[in-house]
Each structure stands twice: as C-alpha cells, then as structure tokens.
Amino acid sequence: MSDIQQPAQTLPPNAPSGPPLPRSTKKEGKPASLWSDAWHDLRRRPIFIVSAILIAVLVVMALWPSLFTAIDPNDPRTCELATARQGPSGGHIFGRDNLGCDVYARSIYGAANSLLIGISTTLATSLIGGMFGLAAGYFGGVTDTLASRLTEIFFAIPSILGALLIAATFRGGPLSSITLVIIALTVLGWPMTYRIMRAAVITAKSQDFVVAAKALGAGHMRIMMRHLLPNALAPVIVIATINLGGFIAAEAALSFLGVGVTSPDISWGLMISDARNRFLDAPLPLIFPAVFLSITVLAFIMLGDAVRDALDPKLR
Amino acid sequence: MAPTSEPILEVRDLVKHFPLTQGIVVKRQIGAIKAVDGVSFDLHRGETLGIVGESGCGKSTLAKVLMALERPTSGSVKIKGREIAHARGGELKRMRRNIQMVMQDPYTSLNPRMTVGDIIGEPYDIHTEVAPRGDRRKKVQELLEVVGLNPDHINRYPHQFSGGQRQRIGIARGLALQPEIIVCDEPVSALDVSIQAQVINLLERLQDEFNLAYIFIAHDLSVVRHIADRVGVMYLGKLVELGKDTEVYDKPAHPYTQALLSAVPVPDPEGRELRERIILQGDPPSPANPPSGCRFRTRCWKAQEICAEEEPLLQIRPGTAHESACHFAETHDVVHIG
Amino acid sequence: MKKTSPEVLPAEGGLGNEPLLAVDNLHVEFRTRAGVVHAVNGVTYSLNPGETLAVLGESGSGKSVTAQAIMGILDMPPAVIPKGEIRFRGTDLLKLSEDARSQVRGQRIAMVFQDALSSLNPVFTVGWQISEMFRVHRGMGKKEALTKAVELMDRVRIPAARQRVNDYPHQFSGGMRQRIMIAMSIALDPEVLIADEPTTALDVTVQAQIMELLAELQRESNMGLILITHDLGVVADVADKIAVMYGGRIVENAPVHDIYKTPAHPYTKGLLESIPRVDQKGQDLYAIKGMPPNLLDMPTGCAFHPRCPYRQDICVTEAPALSGISGTRSSACHYWREVLDGTHE
Numbered sequence A: 001m002s003d004i005q006q007p008a009q010t011l012p013p014n015a016p017s018g019p020p021l022p023r024s025t026k027k028e029g030k031p032a033s034l035w036s037d038a039w040h041d042l043r044r045r046p047i048f049i050v051s052a053i054l055i056a057v058l059v060v061m062a063l064w065p066s067l068f069t070a071i072d073p074n075d076p077r078t079c080e081l082a083t084a085r086q087g088p089s090g091g092h093i094f095g096r097d098n099l100g101c102d103v104y105a106r107s108i109y110g111a112a113n114s115l116l117i118g119i120s121t122t123l124a125t126s127l128i129g130g131m132f133g134l135a136a137g138y139f140g141g142v143t144d145t146l147a148s149r150l151t152e153i154f155f156a157i158p159s160i161l162g163a164l165l166i167a168a169t170f171r172g173g174p175l176s177s178i179t180l181v182i183i184a185l186t187v188l189g190w191p192m193t194y195r196i197m198r199a200a201v202i203t204a205k206s207q208d209f210v211v212a213a214k215a216l217g218a219g220h221m222r223i224m225m226r227h228l229l230p231n232a233l234a235p236v237i238v239i240a241t242i243n244l245g246g247f248i249a250a251e252a253a254l255s256f257l258g259v260g261v262t263s264p265d266i267s268w269g270l271m272i273s274d275a276r277n278r279f280l281d282a283p284l285p286l287i288f289p290a291v292f293l294s295i296t297v298l299a300f301i302m303l304g305d306a307v308r309d310a311l312d313p314k315l316r
Numbered sequence B: 001m002a003p004t005s006e007p008i009l010e011v012r013d014l015v016k017h018f019p020l021t022q023g024i025v026v027k028r029q030i031g032a033i034k035a036v037d038g039v040s041f042d043l044h045r046g047e048t049l050g051i052v053g054e055s056g057c058g059k060s061t062l063a064k065v066l067m068a069l070e071r072p073t074s075g076s077v078k079i080k081g082r083e084i085a086h087a088r089g090g091e092l093k094r095m096r097r098n099i100q101m102v103m104q105d106p107y108t109s110l111n112p113r114m115t116v117g118d119i120i121g122e123p124y125d126i127h128t129e130v131a132p133r134g135d136r137r138k139k140v141q142e143l144l145e146v147v148g149l150n151p152d153h154i155n156r157y158p159h160q161f162s163g164g165q166r167q168r169i170g171i172a173r174g175l176a177l178q179p180e181i182i183v184c185d186e187p188v189s190a191l192d193v194s195i196q197a198q199v200i201n202l203l204e205r206l207q208d209e210f211n212l213a214y215i216f217i218a219h220d221l222s223v224v225r226h227i228a229d230r231v232g233v234m235y236l237g238k239l240v241e242l243g244k245d246t247e248v249y250d251k252p253a254h255p256y257t258q259a260l261l262s263a264v265p266v267p268d269p270e271g272r273e274l275r276e277r278i279i280l281q282g283d284p285p286s287p288a289n290p291p292s293g294c295r296f297r298t299r300c301w302k303a304q305e306i307c308a309e310e311e312p313l314l315q316i317r318p319g320t321a322h323e324s325a326c327h328f329a330e331t332h333d334v335v336h337i338g
Numbered sequence C: 001m002k003k004t005s006p007e008v009l010p011a012e013g014g015l016g017n018e019p020l021l022a023v024d025n026l027h028v029e030f031r032t033r034a035g036v037v038h039a040v041n042g043v044t045y046s047l048n049p050g051e052t053l054a055v056l057g058e059s060g061s062g063k064s065v066t067a068q069a070i071m072g073i074l075d076m077p078p079a080v081i082p083k084g085e086i087r088f089r090g091t092d093l094l095k096l097s098e099d100a101r102s103q104v105r106g107q108r109i110a111m112v113f114q115d116a117l118s119s120l121n122p123v124f125t126v127g128w129q130i131s132e133m134f135r136v137h138r139g140m141g142k143k144e145a146l147t148k149a150v151e152l153m154d155r156v157r158i159p160a161a162r163q164r165v166n167d168y169p170h171q172f173s174g175g176m177r178q179r180i181m182i183a184m185s186i187a188l189d190p191e192v193l194i195a196d197e198p199t200t201a202l203d204v205t206v207q208a209q210i211m212e213l214l215a216e217l218q219r220e221s222n223m224g225l226i227l228i229t230h231d232l233g234v235v236a237d238v239a240d241k242i243a244v245m246y247g248g249r250i251v252e253n254a255p256v257h258d259i260y261k262t263p264a265h266p267y268t269k270g271l272l273e274s275i276p277r278v279d280q281k282g283q284d285l286y287a288i289k290g291m292p293p294n295l296l297d298m299p300t301g302c303a304f305h306p307r308c309p310y311r312q313d314i315c316v317t318e319a320p321a322l323s324g325i326s327g328t329r330s331s332a333c334h335y336w337r338e339v340l341d342g343t344h345e
Helices: A034-042 A046-063 A103-139 A141-156 A159-169 A177-205 A208-216 A220-256 A268-278 A284-311 B059-066 B089-096 B116-126 B133-146 B151-155 B163-175 B193-210 B221-227 B245-250 B255-263 B305-309 C063-071 C098-104 C126-138 C142-155 C174-186 C204-221 C232-238 C256-261 C266-274 C313-317 C336-341
Strands: B009-022 B028-043 B048-052 B074-079 B099-102 B181-185 B213-218 B230-235 B238-244 C021-032 C035-047 C052-056 C085-088 C109-112 C192-196 C224-229 C241-246 C249-255
Touching: A034 A284, A046 A103, A046 A284, A103 A141, A103 A177, A103 A220, A103 A268, A103 A284, A141 A177, A159 A177, A159 A220, A177 A220, A208 A220, A208 B099, A208 B116, A208 B163, A220 A268, A220 A284, A220 B116, A268 A284, B009 B059, B028 B059, B028 B238, B048 B059, B048 B221, B059 B181, B059 B213, B089 B099, B099 B163, B116 B133, B116 B151, B116 B163, B133 B151, B133 B163, B163 B193, B193 B221, B193 C266, B213 B221, B221 B245, B230 B245, B230 B255, B238 B245, B238 B255, B255 C204, C021 C063, C035 C052, C035 C063, C035 C224, C035 C241, C035 C249, C052 C063, C052 C232, C063 C109, C063 C192, C063 C224, C109 C174, C126 C142, C126 C174, C142 C174, C174 C204, C192 C204, C204 C224, C204 C232, C224 C232, C232 C256, C241 C256, C241 C266, C249 C256, C249 C266
Parallel strands: B048 B213, B048 B230, B099 B181, B181 B213, C052 C224, C052 C241, C109 C192, C192 C224
Antiparallel strands: B009 B028, B009 B074, B230 B238, C021 C035, C021 C085, C241 C249
16 A cells, blocks of 8 residues: 555645635535625625715715816805795706705715715724724723723713714814714714624634634734734624715704704705705705715615625625 | 653643633622643653543643643643743743644634735744744745645635645644644544545654654544554543553553543444443533542442542552553453454 | 425335335535536435445535435525435435425434534423424324423433423533434434434544444334444444445445445545554554545546546546446446555556
8 A cells, every 4th residue: 555655745736726626515605705705796786886886976076076067156156145946947957045056066065075974984983993892802801891881871872962962062162063073973973883893803802813823922912903803894894884874864964953064064964954944935955955865875875785795694 | 752851841730720700790709610620741852642531621721721821720831841831921922932733623723814824924923033024935935835735825815725724724833933842732623534644644744854742632532542652531620541552542541541442433343243332321520510539430330439539649550551540440451352 | 396296105114125215316416606516416325224324425525415305405496406316115205295295304204413502492492392293293282292202302311301301402411412303303203314423523422322322223113324424433333334425426335344344446445544543553544635526616537536546547537437346335436446456556
C-alpha cells in the first residue's frame, strides 16, 4: 500500500483552479461572502430597482434642484402675493401657494433638507447607537447593564413628544432649526440602533474566531473593530436604511407641528403645515409636498426591506 | 518520544469552578459547576498528551484555562517554569507566543470577513516584534505552504475553502508565532472521515518538523490512540487515569476507562459477537453536584463503601505501571478479543 | 406529487421474492439558483425484514437525501425525482398519492434523526408527544394513549418512565432524548426503521447504549433497519450488509464481513486505511487525497477518479456501473479486481 501512501499533501492536483468548491449541497449554504451574495440577490429584486431609482432621482434633486426647475424659490422675487393659491398654469404646473410662490419649485427644493436631515440623523444614530451597542455587547456585565437601562429610559419616552420637547425647549437658541431637528431625532433614535448592534455583537462574540483572536493576545479594540464590527454590521445597515425613511417622516411631522424646520428654510412638512388652513379651497399646495414626502419615505422603507431580505433572509 | 528534559508545561491542582448565581440585581452564589476540579500533569517538549472524556467532563474548559482564556479558580499552569494562569497584560501577551490553539469548528473559527492572508497574518499584527512588516506576506505564504495550501490563495476568503482546508488555515494561524505548545481542541471531529486522516497526518508532520508539544483533546479515543504518546482520561472534572498510550489502552486500570474503551466501535466486524461490551447505565451526574468520594462510584460495578467515603487519588496502584484513581484498580484489556 | 393511480396500499404479510423495501435507480436533484445539484444519481439497494443495512458515506454523498426520498419528506421543489422507484412491499411509493403516502410515512416506515433536541417540540411534555402518535393514528383517547406512551418509554428503557412522562424535552439528557425519539418512531410498529446518524451527536458510552437498544428492538419486532452513518466502527458492529455511497452513487455493496476484509472499491479501501483504530497503535494513516466532489459540478466518468490511486484513462471518460462481482457483492469500479487483490499499477 505504501506506493499510494500520501504524506500530508498539497492542494489536490485535480482541484479546480477557479474559486474551488462552492459548498456541496444545499444544506451547507455557509456564510459565503455576505456582501457579494447580497448584491447578487438585490439586483434581481424589482422592489430594489424601483426604490434605488427613486432615491437616485431624489439625491440628484437635492444636489442640483435647478436641473428640475428654472424657478428659485429662495428668491422672494419669484413669489407674487397677487397670484396666491392660483391653480396650475403655464410655467407653474403645481400652481402657487398662500404667498404666491411656485409649489413645484418649493417641493423640488424641499428634497435637500429632507435628505440632509434623514441622512445626518441616520449617521448620528448609527454612530452613537452602534458604538454603545458594540461596547455593551462586547464587554457585557456592568457596562451592558448600565447602557441597557439607559436605552430603556429613552424607549419609554413617546418619541414625537420627546422630540417636541427638545425642539421646543432649544428653539431660538444658537442652533439652526435644521440642526435642532437632527439633534432631537438622534437623541430619540439611537437606542434602536443600539439594541440591534448589541444583539448582533453578542451573537458574533460567541463565535470561535473571537476566542482565537483572544488566544493570540488581541486587545479589546482589535477584537471589536476587526472581528466584531464587520460581522455585526449587516443588521445595523438594514435598520439604518429603514429608519432613514422614518426620520424624514418625523422631520415633516415636527415641522408640521411648528417645532421643526422654520421659514425661510424649505421643508415638505412646513409646506403641508402652511397649506393646511386653506386646504379646502386650494388643495394642491398641500397635496404635492405630501406626495413627495410619501414617495421618499416609501422609497427608503422599500430599500430597507430589500436590503434586509438580501442580507438576512431569516428575518423575512 | 520519551520525556527528555524539564517539562515545558506543568499543570498543578488546576481548578475551575463556574459560580451558579441567583437573583438579578443582587447576585447570590448558590453553588458552582465544578468543570475542572484538581487536574495535574506535565507535558514535555515534542510530546503529545491526549485528553479524552465525554461531553461535560471538563476537557474543553481545561483547554480554555491552559490558554489563559479563563482564569482558574485555583492551581497553577506553568510554561517553562513561568506562571501563565495569573499573568496579565504584556507578560501574558508574551507568553501567548509559546502556547497556541487549534479549534474544533473550521467554520466558526475563521473570521468570514477577513482574507486568509489577514487571518494568518493577524498574529504578526498583534505581536509586531515577531516579524517586520515587510516580511509578513512572505511569512504567511510560507505558512500556507507548510500546511499544504496554495500560497497564491492568500487573498481568498474562508468560504472559498473546504472544511479540511479551513482547518489547515487554522493550523497555520496557530503556527505563525512559532509556539512550542499547541492545544488542539477536537481538531478533526468536525471533518469528514476521508479528510480527518489528512489533518492528523499534517499535525504529526508539523510536530516532527517543529518539535511541537501537543495537548490533544478529543472524544474520539481511536484518534487519540493514534496520535498521543500519553493519555489522560477525564471524568467529571478529574483525571481518573494517566499514562502511556499503550498502558492506558491495552491495560486500562480504572473501570471508567474500561467502559469507555469497550464502547468504542472497532471498524472490523471480525469476532464482533465476542467483543466485551461494558454498557454503563444512566448518565454522568451533574458537575454542579458530584458524588462524594469517587465521582464514578454511582455508575461503577465495583463500588464499595470506601468509594463513597474516600476520594481515590491519581497514583500508581499495585499491579499497574501507570497512574489511576480507583481504590480497586485492576488492569483489564477490553479492546482486544480473546 | 399528485399521482392519482388507484390506491394500492402495500399489503402486509408474505413478501414472495420481493424485498421489504427496494430502492431502484433513484435519482434526486435540487434545482437551485446556483444550478442543479445532483444529490442522488441512481441509487439501488434493498432491505429484508430483520436485516440491518448500513448506508455509509460522507456529507454530501446523498445518503440522507435517499432516506428523505424514501420517507417522502423532501421539499419538492427544490427537490425533484426525475427517475427511479422506491418499492415498499412491491408498491412504488413514488406513484402513490400524498394521502396514501402519509399512511405509510411514520406508521410503516419510520425515521430517527440525528438531532433529537430540535426534533422534539420544547413546549409539550414528552408523554404528550409520544402519545400523540396513538391519538392521531390510532384514534385513542388521551388517557389510553398516555398509558401506551409510558409503556413505550419503558420499552426504550427510560428509567422511572411513569414519573418522567410529564417532563419536557430539555429535562432529559441527549441520550434520553434520543430514546424518546426512538420511542416515537417505533410507536406504530413500523416495518422499516431508518436511523439517520442516530448516535453522531452522542458520547461513545451513550452511543453504545443506543445501538444496543436499536438492535434489541429490531430483534423483538423483526423490522428492517437502515442505518445511515459515516462511522465505520458503528457499521462494523451492527450491520448485516453495507452500501457505500460516494457522490450520490453506491460505489460498493457487500455483506459486512467481506467489505472490511477485502474492499472492492478504492474509496472503501481508502476509508478503511484512513481511520485510526482503538485496538492498534502505530499504523500509518492513509489519507485519501483531495476532497469530496462538488455536486454542482461532478467530475466526468467515475466521480471518485480525481482522488483515486487506481485511475486510468477510462475512469475519466466512462462511469463504471455498479455490477456484480459475486453473488452478494457488487462494486462500481473499472478496476475492482486490482483493488480486491491489493495489486496496484
């Protein structure tokens, strides 16, 4: 038998040289490369394509609104009080609002603030919640207990009420109305991200590769940043995308209630609020920003859904 | 491989208890899981000590304590005369260069988000003094070659490899710091039968090449017999028998070892009707509340009153050439027919 | 599965020449996004009453998929059975309606799985779960069914069955849970019991207990037992005959003594030489090189040829059929004679 005895050998000569073995049967659908798999999966989802196109249009709209309209609503000369609440007419396809400003141009220009607030708040909540979640999940014990109790307090506050309180209290201070909205929404929004991150870290922490890193003498920072974070990121990204739509809606709600974005800044919520008293005789100035708002929120929620399905089929 | 020099690893009276607590705010200890409860042994350079036992016997906890991943409740673990069990900070980090591990599950033991190069190179990132930055890539490729993988695959991700290849990656990571001791915790039990032999042969070749000492923890007694020079049998947190592999396997003295060995199926149907089978009744008692005296007495057919009163120590007993912890130790070959 | 042939349930009683269970040229594919996974590629084996057939193979060899096809518990789709027959007492199960099939499944052909903990429902007592078999299939009342459950627990030697009947699965050890699974599977006196890696998750002393229990139950009831495993030791202990699977095919079929003494397929031979033995020291382990085939992209010809030391050109181009080499043995190798003689090259 000795002639076929093999010392521990190198790669089998006949092994395919390409990416070797996609694992054999359906049972072994092991982690694979999460991101490339997810991307592969996403590209085939109509819901992703629709939401991605919508969001792309919105982003372009926010960055270069003048591509969509020749009228600059920030220029007071474009408003004519005399034509207030005029219906659609040449050059003003959505008609004019209470102050005689063009509804279409204002709706286009409103995208920037909505996206700015949505994206900033999402980044801030992800950063704060993510950091706390990572630390609490990794260290456990007292750190975890304290952080978790703290988030429970925040969870207990009804969010709109809390945001109202923060925004109303600091109004008129040195901070711009937009910054204030971002802060208010961040303060109330981070515990959600915290929870998701903490749970994901606790799952990742129990895996053997973390033990292996400890056995090598890796420090806390290395374990958290190199090993835990990349493996816990997926659910946080999912929740961030879904929350983004929610924050945009929340901004509109705060502006509608008069504690959010204030004139002269443009916001869909503010437009809706301004138009509400004359809704019966002039519905268009309310309906158009509302439609923009709904489509934007929907686009992000759809995107979040698609990303979730692609990243974590188990959550479906 | 006879012990030639001072032991490289000395374990004395090692105890690891996990407290059982009650209450949420004010935690009160109501007992302890006695996972490892007084284990002592030596390991010499280039030697393989097999630790066998069934699930819950404490062998995996033992591995964690040896690796200083858990602090022992009491007792000592010395590597080349220096205590690792209570070392901290930089000292502990330095000592880790001398003791590394190979883990059981090749799927969860490699970070799926890192390339093979990053995984095997991580030891050098942590212990920057071992290899200058510029040499690392070359070192990683050398390691890949040593464990029988293609060095060109350095940029691939773990999922692009099979279970056996992943285990080789784990072994390469363990070798990176050139340790003298490697703790192998069930290194082949997750692999397919035809792949197990590849990994066992690799471990044996590496041992010869680098003069490694292995602690080889496994539940598969056949694998341990193949690879180990000496074998320790664990039951409920204690070593009940310890000796050369030929002694323990061919002349087991402790009833538990005999039962364990007789239960191992032999891949040969010849004379299977004649083979002696000691079927133990019931399950092992809970390590939170082990029996008094000898821990095996509740399932032992030889148990007498003394077994409940007096704990048998692990020592050489009359008529045997190796250590066993039984008042009625008596060698009895159970694996050979006739 | 919506075939509507007249419902001929397999008759009980005499078998004539027909084996109790015969799998004939069975093919199973999984149509997945990544392609067609050829899990089972023409498996043929048979089982007689009172006989123990060991199906030996590594993960991905198709041994479990074959068993799931027999049980009719494959998810279809993605699984498809393009051809083959599974004859139980002469009746092709694949041609029966789902209704008729469920009369066979669990009652006349039963299965024990590897993972007893996830196979038991954690929120019901074990007594309730065992007695459910009698309530659902035998129409017994609660009380009567529970009495039967206690009897069964006694039969699988769970100590203090009467007291433990109202315990929940997590209150039992792994070995005891596997006994409960076995109790459930034999509740309705099946004629065939399929045990899929029944002891893989268990310790060796518990494994010995379970294997002994299965052997005893089989003696008492004369049922046919299909033991699916990767463990050559367990097979040697209990099997009457062995079917070795590789890459979805049977590569060797033989009575147990023959196969260990004189394997007739290079894969079987390699496996036997690659496992360490508890009763021997110092043998060199032969390592079969390479790794099991990718079922999405099977090698041409013989699936084992990339790893085979006996390989010749013909092995790459032509898949060897499983053909008889004696009255009771068959091998799917072009060079089985050389393997059998131990001659090589």
